[in-house]
Amino acid sequence: MLKMTHLAKAYRTEVVETFALRDFSIHVKEGEFVAVTGPSGSGKTTFLTIAGLLEEFSGGEYQLDGANVRGLNDNQRSKLRNEKIGFIFQAFNLIADLNVQDNIDVPLRYRGFNAAERRRRIQEALGRVGLSARGRHYPAELSGGQQQRVAIARALAGSPRLLLADEPTGNLDTQMARGVMDLLEELHRDGATIVMVTHDPELAIRAQREVHIVDGQVVDLAAGPRLVAAANLANGAA
Amino acid sequence: MFSYYFTLAVRSLKRNIVLTVLMIAAVGVGIGASMTTLTVFRAMASDPIPGKSRQLFAVQIDNWGPQPGRNSLPDKLQPQISYSDALGFMNGHAGYRQAAMFGTGFAVTPENAELHPFQVSGRATFADFFAMFSVPFRFGGPWSAADDGDKADVVVVGSSLNDKLFGGANSVGKTINLDNHNYRIVGVLEKWQPEPRFYDVNTNKFGESEKAFIPFTSAIQNQQPNWGNNSCNSDSRQEGYEGHLHSECIWIQYWAELPTAADATKYRNWLSNYSEEQKRIGRFHWPTHTDIKNVREWLAYRQVVDDNVRVMVVVSFSFLVVCLLNAMGLMLAKVMGRAADIGVRRALGANRGAIFAQCLIEAGVVGLAGGLVGLGLTSLGLLGLRSLLSESAGRLTYFSASDVSIAVLLAVGATTLAGLYPTWRAAQVQPAWQLKAQ
Numbered sequence: 001m002l003k004m005t006h007l008a009k010a011y012r013t014e015v016v017e018t019f020a021l022r023d024f025s026i027h028v029k030e031g032e033f034v035a036v037t038g039p040s041g042s043g044k045t046t047f048l049t050i051a052g053l054l055e056e057f058s059g060g061e062y063q064l065d066g067a068n069v070r071g072l073n074d075n076q077r078s079k080l081r082n083e084k085i086g087f088i089f090q091a092f093n094l095i096a097d098l099n100v101q102d103n104i105d106v107p108l109r110y111r112g113f114n115a116a117e118r119r120r121r122i123q124e125a126l127g128r129v130g131l132s133a134r135g136r137h138y139p140a141e142l143s144g145g146q147q148q149r150v151a152i153a154r155a156l157a158g159s160p161r162l163l164l165a166d167e168p169t170g171n172l173d174t175q176m177a178r179g180v181m182d183l184l185e186e187l188h189r190d191g192a193t194i195v196m197v198t199h200d201p202e203l204a205i206r207a208q209r210e211v212h213i214v215d216g217q218v219v220d221l222a223a224g225p226r227l228v229a230a231a232n233l234a235n236g237a238a
Numbered sequence: 239m240f241s242y243y244f245t246l247a248v249r250s251l252k253r254n255i256v257l258t259v260l261m262i263a264a265v266g267v268g269i270g271a272s273m274t275t276l277t278v279f280r281a282m283a284s285d286p287i288p289g290k291s292r293q294l295f296a297v298q299i300d301n302w303g304p305q306p307g308r309n310s311l312p313d314k315l316q317p318q319i320s321y322s323d324a325l326g327f328m329n330g331h332a333g334y335r336q337a338a339m340f341g342t343g344f345a346v347t348p349e350n351a352e353l354h355p356f357q358v359s360g361r362a363t364f365a366d367f368f369a370m371f372s373v374p375f376r377f378g379g380p381w382s383a384a385d386d387g388d389k390a391d392v393v394v395v396g397s398s399l400n401d402k403l404f405g406g407a408n409s410v411g412k413t414i415n416l417d418n419h420n421y422r423i424v425g426v427l428e429k430w431q432p433e434p435r436f437y438d439v440n441t442n443k444f445g446e447s448e449k450a451f452i453p454f455t456s457a458i459q460n461q462q463p464n465w466g467n468n469s470c471n472s473d474s475r476q477e478g479y480e481g482h483l484h485s486e487c488i489w490i491q492y493w494a495e496l497p498t499a500a501d502a503t504k505y506r507n508w509l510s511n512y513s514e515e516q517k518r519i520g521r522f523h524w525p526t527h528t529d530i531k532n533v534r535e536w537l538a539y540r541q542v543v544d545d546n547v548r549v550m551v552v553v554s555f556s557f558l559v560v561c562l563l564n565a566m567g568l569m570l571a572k573v574m575g576r577a578a579d580i581g582v583r584r585a586l587g588a589n590r591g592a593i594f595a596q597c598l599i600e601a602g603v604v605g606l607a608g609g610l611v612g613l614g615l616t617s618l619g620l621l622g623l624r625s626l627l628s629e630s631a632g633r634l635t636y637f638s639a640s641d642v643s644i645a646v647l648l649a650v651g652a653t654t655l656a657g658l659y660p661t662w663r664a665a666q667v668q669p670a671w672q673l674k675a676q
Contacts, residue, residue, distance in 0.1 A: 054585055055670035075589045082587020093582045097249045109242055110587040154586070 001162055001193045002028040002051060007060035009046055009216075020046040021216040024060070028195055030161075033188040035207035036197045043216040044197040045166060051195065052085050052164050053077045065161050082110050086155030090167035092147040094139040094154075100126070101135040104154045111158055125153035129183060145176030152183060156192075163187065165196040169203060181206055239592075240599065247600035251607075254572065258604070261568045265608025265653050268561025270615025273645045275547070275554040277620060278635060282444070282543040286432035290372060290495075291533035295333075295502065297492040299323055299513055300527035302471045315529055317440070317540065318467065318488040321458075328364065332508040333494030334501060335370040338454055339363035340490050341438055341466035344416035346450075348403055358399055358449040359465065360416070361438075362457030368394070368425075370495045371437065376400075378410035378425035381453060385424075389455040393421035396449040400426045414450075419460055421452060436533050438491050439540045440467035464489050494530070506530060562656040565608070569601060569660040577667050584669035594665040601657025602650050609649025613637075616645060 009021040020043045028034050038044050049055040050062065053069060062069050065084055072080065086107075087093075094103050101122050108118040126132045129149040139147055148168060155163055165184065169177035181203060188194050188208070196207060204210045212219050251258040285291050298315040301323060311317060319327070324338035342360045367373070368380035377400075381392045393414065400409055413420045434443045452462070461479045470487035496502045506528070513526040531539055573580075580593055588596075620635040 049670035052585065055668075075591070078584070078587055078589035078592075081585070087585050093578070093585075095579050095582060097253050106583060107586040109239070110583075110589075110592060158587075 001030045001032070001065060002026070002195065003061075003063040004047075004051075005061040005063075007050070007062060008058045009043075009050060009055070010058045019216050021050070021057070023217060024213075026211055026218060028162075028193065030193050031188075031191055033184070033192075033194045033208040034196070035204035035210045036195060036213060037199060037201065037204045037210055038213035039199065042213045044199070044213055046216075047213065048164055048166050048195070048197050051162075052087060053081045078110075082107055082158065084161045086158065086160035086163045088148070088151050088155050088163060088165040088168045090170040092139070092144075092151045092171070094147055094150055096139055099136050099138050100131065100142070100150050100153075103139070103150060104157050107154065107158045121157045121159075122153075125157040128156060129153045143176070144172050145179055148172060148176070148180050149183065152180070152187075156187070161193060163192055163194045165194060167198055168196060169198075169200070177203075239595070243596045243599040244603065246596060247603040250572075250576070250600055251603065254575075257568055257572055261565045261572075261604050262607045262611055264561045264565040264568065265605060265649055266611025266615055268558035268652075269609055269612025269645055269649045270619055272551075272554040272558040273612060273616040273641065273648070274619030274623065275550045276644070277616065277637060277641050278623065279543065279547050279551045280641065281433060281635075282547060283537075284433060285534065286434055286436045286537075287371065287533060293495055293497050294370065294533050295494050295496055295505070295530040296533075296536045297327060297494055297509065298529045298531070299509065300524065301486050301488070301516075301522065303522065303524035305471060311539065313529060313539075315527060316469070316488045318469070319490050319492050320486050320488055321483045321490060322486075324454075324490045324492060326512060327492055327494075330508060330512060332505050333496055335366040335495035336493065337364040337367040337370060338490050338492045339367060339437065340454075340457075340464050341441065341448070342452075342457060342462045343465045344450055344462075345418075346399070346403070347415040347418075349415075350403070353403075359446075360450040360452065360462075361448040362452055362454045362462055364454050366495070367451070367493075370493065371432070373430050374428040376426045376428045377408040378423070381424050386453050386455055389459045390453060391419055391421045391456055391460075392424045392453065394425040394427060394451040395423055396427050396447065397429050399449040416450060416452070417460070417462070421450075434537065434542050436537060436542075437493060438466060439537070439542055440491075441465075443540075443542055458483070466491075496530075502530065558652065562652055565604065565653060566656040566659060569604070569657050570663065573597060573660045573664045576664075580664055580667045581669040584667065590665040593667070594661055597661040597664045598654060598657055601661060602654045604657070605650040605653025606646065608653055609646040612649055613642060613645050616641075 004024055004026050007021055007024040008019060011018045011020060024043070024047065026047075036044050036047060046055070050057050053064070064080065067080070069077065069080065095106070098106070104122045104125055105118055108121055113121065122135070123132065126135055129152050131146060131149055131153065134142065134146065134150075139150070142150065148171075168184065169180050172180060184194060184196065185206060194207075196203070198204055287294065297319070298317070299319060300315055301320055302316060304314075319338075328336060328338055340362055342362050344358055344360050345355055346358055347355045364386050365380050365383050368375075376397060378394075380394060381390065385392050393416065395403075395409065395414070400406060403409065403414060404412070409423050409426055412423050414423060431447050435445055435447060466489065468487055468489040470485060476482060476485040494505060496505050509528040509530065510526055513522060513528050516522040517526070537543070583593060617637065620637065624635045
């Protein structure tokens with residue numbers, strides 16, 4: 001589903017070049033639930049934005065659902081992102097002046113679905129996250145947990161092949177966080193491929209497997225801070 | 239997607255009312271100022287007789303010779319002609335249609351004793367005047383060429399005079415008393431008011447058309463006074479009405495209808511030959527100098543649109559540009575304030591084109607609202623101008639349907655143009671940076 005090989009991401013200024021990711025390799029299979037962990041500044045979010053085609057990479061290869069994404073133009077990347085990827089953000093990132101239904105409607109509009117199809121998908125997604133009665137509410141009228149559920153519904157509505165979650169419980173209290181994690185696990189049980197970035201070890205152990213990043217590289221947790229990129233590629237596991 | 243983007247634009251504008259009001263006000267004020275002057279300019283510069291303005295020609299001949307500083311027109315030709323040239327031109331029949339004319343006026347003595355005598359403006363001309371200028375008739379028609387020859391006491395009355403004297407009924411065949419002469423009515427005009435009054439721009443160039451028209455020949459016979467402009471050179475003045483007719487004073491307008499370019503060329507040659515003939519008989523002692531100008535050329539030549547009005551239009555449009563620059567700055571601030579939302583939309587699958595379209599439509603909605611505000615301000619501006627201008631010039635200060643369309647289109651177009659840069663900036667928002675910054 002998601003395969004990065006020797007990927008590099010460098011930020012350059014006139015005087016310095018900083019690598020956010022270096023020789024970064026990972027392979028996430030279809031239906032997997034992978035937690036990506038690491039300390040602050042390790043490159044977790046950069047990995048996620050590159051995986052989500054929100055950012056370009058400097059070197060290496062990236063295949064999403066079998067398609068090489070290197071060299072795609074903005075339109076192609078946007079289309080691929082819209083059709084194959086669902087995002088769940090730490091800050092929910094709901095649009096404040098759109099109600100719940102209209103927020104979920106956003107990716108469906110760009111997908112070009114007709115009104116009836118959009119309505120059907122919105123209702124289905126809301127039902128899945130248990131917020132069918134909140135369709136006309138605005139984000140400010142919902143609790144943090146409910147807002148994150150709306151964000152999940154928005155991510156699910158387009159039936160993406162891959163869910164990318166960036167600290168999905170980072171802005172929630174313990175009880176709400178548990179609810180969101182239960183929901184992600186349920187989605188995984190239903191067949192969704194999920195990559196979740198988190199710095200919380202308790203959340204990470206709820207994933208199927210964990211990939212740890214330090215200084216922009218994947219490390220083998222069992223063997224200590226040793227580069228295991230090649231092994232990841234060979235085994236399809238971190 | 240247009241309706242979706244339109245709905246989003248309205249929601250977005252509602253989100254920050256103060257910024258929205260400022261943007262709309264900036265556009266509205268600019269549109270109001272520019273449309274106020276443009277409306278007046280358009281009315282002044284409009285084609286008064288569409289379809290025929292290239293076929294109708296004002297005729298000029300130099301009957302004064304080179305005299306430094308005698309007039310300020312660029313080609314040093316007089317804008318009117320003398321009586322003797324008017325007769326010479328009419329007798330030449332060189333055009334398809336032609337008419338000499340001068341403005342006059344009458345004291346009308348109504349048959350109805352309850353109405354007091356009153357004055358009306360009039361015009362002495364030839365029968366061709368009506369067909370040449372496509373003057374519309376409600377009843378009857380123009381007098382005949384024979385009436386011109388016979389110096390007949392016939393009259394064509396304007397609709398307002400007919401309304402006043404006869405209650406709007408068909409008055410053809412009835413008689414009215416003008417300056418103590420009885421004239422038989424042969425025709426009643428529909429409302430007819432070319433703007434500007436191109437056939438005589440010496441006085442009241444934006445004034446009403448005349449209320450009574452009589453044959454030129456009859457007017458001369460009855461010694462009708464000239465109510466228009468009269469210019470005499472130093473040695474052309476003569477005493478009395480007869481003396482005035484035989485002088486070189488210029489006071490008569492002359493128009494010819496020349497349907498084709500070949501007709502115009504032929505007429506120019508004839509006019510030149512006429513002038514040469516005047517030299518041969520000892521009237522002119524200078525090189526032949528004649529010209530014909532069509533309606534558009536004539537209005538430009540006579541500077542019917544004041545240069546001050548042109549300057550006002552330029553100034554007001556410069557003001558519009560300043561207003562739009564302000565609106566552009568506000569739009570930029572608004573777009574940058576929404577960078578996070580734009581980042582989310584990009585993450586959810588919007589490409590740059592979609593963001594560009596969304597923001598551009600929002601700029602268009604601001605323009606539309608600004609245009610509507612501008613229409614209101616234009617109405618106020620025109621109302622203010624109306625109170626400052628004379629009654630006749632005040633008629634130019636009315637909004638036509640096309641002016642409304644121009645105002646709205648100008649507002650939407652200009653604001654959309656001003657919105658291009660903020661919109662481009664919006665489309666450049668990097669979603670990853672925005673989302674990382676959350």
